[in-house]
Amino acid sequence: MSYIDAPSTERPPAALRRRWTAARFTGLALMALWALLGLSIVYILVVGYDPEKLAKYGPRILSGIGVTLKLVVMSVLLGALISIPVAAGRLSSNPIIGGIAFGYSYFFRGTPLLAQTFLVYYGAGQFTDTLKAVGLWVFFRDAYFCAVLTFSLNTAAYQAEILAGAIRAVPSGQWQAADSLGLRPFTTMFKIVLPQALITALRPYGNEVILMIKASAIASIITVLDLMGQTRYAFSKTYDLQIYIWAAVIYLVTVEVLRRLWELMERRLTRHLRR
Amino acid sequence: MANYMELLSFGDSGWGDELARGVLVTVTLAIATLPLGLLIGFLIALAKNSSEPLLRNAAHVYTTIFRGLPELLTLFLIYYGGQIAMSALWRLLFGYPFEINSYLAGMIALALVFSSYASEVFLSAFKGITLGQYEGAYALGLSRSRTMLLVILPQLVRLALPGLSNLWLNLLKDTSLVSVIGLTDLLRNTNIAVGVTKQAFFFFFVACSLYLVMSIISSFGLRRVSAWAERGQGRH
Numbered sequence: 001m002s003y004i005d006a007p008s009t010e011r012p013p014a015a016l017r018r019r020w021t022a023a024r025f026t027g028l029a030l031m032a033l034w035a036l037l038g039l040s041i042v043y044i045l046v047v048g049y050d051p052e053k054l055a056k057y058g059p060r061i062l063s064g065i066g067v068t069l070k071l072v073v074m075s076v077l078l079g080a081l082i083s084i085p086v087a088a089g090r091l092s093s094n095p096i097i098g099g100i101a102f103g104y105s106y107f108f109r110g111t112p113l114l115a116q117t118f119l120v121y122y123g124a125g126q127f128t129d130t131l132k133a134v135g136l137w138v139f140f141r142d143a144y145f146c147a148v149l150t151f152s153l154n155t156a157a158y159q160a161e162i163l164a165g166a167i168r169a170v171p172s173g174q175w176q177a178a179d180s181l182g183l184r185p186f187t188t189m190f191k192i193v194l195p196q197a198l199i200t201a202l203r204p205y206g207n208e209v210i211l212m213i214k215a216s217a218i219a220s221i222i223t224v225l226d227l228m229g230q231t232r233y234a235f236s237k238t239y240d241l242q243i244y245i246w247a248a249v250i251y252l253v254t255v256e257v258l259r260r261l262w263e264l265m266e267r268r269l270t271r272h273l274r275r
Numbered sequence: 276m277a278n279y280m281e282l283l284s285f286g287d288s289g290w291g292d293e294l295a296r297g298v299l300v301t302v303t304l305a306i307a308t309l310p311l312g313l314l315i316g317f318l319i320a321l322a323k324n325s326s327e328p329l330l331r332n333a334a335h336v337y338t339t340i341f342r343g344l345p346e347l348l349t350l351f352l353i354y355y356g357g358q359i360a361m362s363a364l365w366r367l368l369f370g371y372p373f374e375i376n377s378y379l380a381g382m383i384a385l386a387l388v389f390s391s392y393a394s395e396v397f398l399s400a401f402k403g404i405t406l407g408q409y410e411g412a413y414a415l416g417l418s419r420s421r422t423m424l425l426v427i428l429p430q431l432v433r434l435a436l437p438g439l440s441n442l443w444l445n446l447l448k449d450t451s452l453v454s455v456i457g458l459t460d461l462l463r464n465t466n467i468a469v470g471v472t473k474q475a476f477f478f479f480f481v482a483c484s485l486y487l488v489m490s491i492i493s494s495f496g497l498r499r500v501s502a503w504a505e506r507g508q509g510r511h
Contacts, residue, residue: 027322027329034336110444110490111483112451115462119483122469123476217345221455228347241359244352248344255343 041245048242057234057243064230065250067144071216071226074148076209079155086160091167101160108157114218116154121146121222147219151212158208166201167193199270206262210255217251227251282472283481290468290478297461298485301450304381304460308446311386313439316393323398334394341391346449349388354380354456381453389446396438401427403434433504440497444490451486461485 018024089101108116124131124140131137139145170193178188220229231247234240285291322334341349358375365373404427412422454463465482469475 021327023325023327023330027325027327027331027333030322030333031329034333107483107487110448111486112448112462114451114454115465115479115483115486118462118466119476119479123479126474126476214343214345217347218452220347228345232351235355241356244348244355248348248352251345251348252340252343256339 044242044245048240053234053238053240057230057238060225060230060234061227061243061246061250064225064227067224068213068216068226068228071144071147071151071219071224072209072212075151075155075216076212078148078152079159082152082156083159083163086156087163087167090160090164105157105160108154109161113150113154113215114221117147117150117218117222120150143219143222143224147216147222147224151216151219154215155208155212158211159205162201162204162208163197166197166204169200170196199273202262202266202269206259206266209262210258213255213258214251279474279477282468282474282477290464290472293464293468294461294481294485297459297464298489300458300460301447301462302489304378304385304450304453304458305443305447308382308385308389308450309443311382312389312393312446315386315390317397319390319394320397320401323394324401338391338394341387346384346388347452347455350381350384350452350456353384353387357383377453377456377458380456381450381458385446385449385453388449389442392442392445393439396435396442397431399438400431400434404430433508436497436501436504440494440501443497444493447489447493448486 086101086104089097090105092098092101120140121143124146128137131140174192174196175188178192183192216226217228219226220232223229225233227247227250231243234243281289283289283291283294285295319334319337322330323338325331344352354375354377357380358373361373361375365371408426408430409422412426417425450460451462454460454466457463461482465478469478472478
């Protein structure tokens, strides 16, 4: 008789009773604190509900959301376009081209976006006559266009680093294999290397879009009436803190929804890599 | 050219001393925020690493909020919200309103943002430390707190340093936001200089360069710190 096959007559052990450890107590206290904070925010929003303010500032806030989304989409797309030559420069073996791309990337990643925005928006004012002569003044006069320009240049630097890093991360064996099959470098790049690199770059790109949504609030400082700008306007008129709380809720929901959507997309695109 | 040098000179006619004072405020604000942010970030990472689900969730709520909000909005919420809340409290307790310090508000807001990112860095560093390190320490009879302090933390510093270096550079840049709530940091003083001299492009370019110099100096310093942290690793 083999004792391995003998069915166990013992009952499974009773589930462990969860003890009141310090960690559990702290966790409960902190969750209670969050719940309290959440409830007080709901309370502020319910008590502070004012149809007059809603009618007056609601549409403004909605248009602000539109401006923010437009600003982010335009900047990210333009930035992606600019990032291609910059990434090519970062990967180039030519020291001069590489140096220029590195300098570009270092400047835009090493200085605050707010300072860059001031540099473009107010800095352009110093060259009014020249810009008027070239016919670019209509562009630089507008805070919104200046914000789009600055944000595009800024995100291009970050996106170039993401792209260059992802291309570098593709093993050199892929290049060699394509080479030995007689593929031209151009074909290798677009058919072999980029598809693999973009999968690696997917997550950092998602982070960059989220960072851009958050950074776009800076446009409000140079008088662009995006979500943050409309919020600041409404706050300066009413001195009512619930407007900031509404803005916070809108930003949080936007970022969270985007994060979840991006995760879904990533799962879908990398399903062939999972086992 | 001489004109520009004149603008940057120290003294009554130039703006060099104002900009230097601004740099000082920027740097001290970042340095003052760092220990607070590191401490909160470490505690949040410990909570996320806990086996207790309540504690984990509480920590995740914290990160979700402060990583999801624009830094500028966090700053305004702390500044104006703190002002309103503290004023109500002060009037109740002492009968006169309270004036919130923009330096303090900036420090708190930056520490909240920094710590929520730092907690993620610490968390992934925790994952780089094998279970055997804990088991070995317990087998030697070290208590939980001494294991953390003597065995885990020194390794954690090494693993977290690259991520924390990036966060420090971000912090240095994020300090520019406090200029909006009236703190006379580098960007605020630059704004004042522009208002008087109308040399916007020149002064903002100088400000950007100064931020760049601060980043470069930080990078050198961080390289030294990293070499120190890696000293026990040997060369491969």
